[in-house]
Amino acid sequence: MKRSHKLAGVITAGLLTGALVGAPEAAAIDHEVTTADADPGGVAWFTEHGDYVYVCDQEADGWAAGLEVYWNGGSYTLSAGGSGNCDLADASEPGHNLPEKAYINFRVYLHKSGTPYAYQRTAQWYNDH
Structure with a gap:
């Protein structure tokens, strides 16, 4: 089951460091990609241990952040709308366990x-865990 999270308490230490509250800790993030707009409205993170994948909307601008995750033999999509909202998936959820020793593709976008x-x-990142 896909989980959505509203990131509460935006005015916290996390905001001061430029991070979203409730997003993965920097030490846990293996890979990051942002949307291509000048002030990125969307960000996606991938943590190889546990196949944690996050997409977060970073701006209250009417756009939602989306993420397509795809590999040879499978895919899924996440979406989060509203500043501070994130959607996440991990290996424990059916259809979200990413293959090991394989390249995984991530497409982050606004919609x-x-x-x-x-x-x-x-x-595209190599999942070696």
């Missing part, structure tokens, strides 16, 4: 009604 895949950026 709203009538405008899919705006400011998209892709990344």
Whole structure:
């Protein structure tokens, strides 16, 4: 089951460091990619141990952040709308266990009604855990 999280308490130490509250700790993040807009409205993180994948909306601008995760033989999508909201998945959820020793593709983008895949950026990382 996919889980969505509202990140409460935006005015906290996390904001002071530029991080979203409730997002993974910097030490736990193996990979990061942001949307291609000038002031990135979306960010995605991948942590190899446990296959934790996050997408977070960073701005209250009417756009939502989306993430497509895909590899040879599978895929899934996450989406979070509203500043400070994140959607996450991990290996314990059906369909979200990523293959080991394989390249995983990530496409992060912004979307709203009538405008899919705006400011998209892709990344490919090797999952060696």
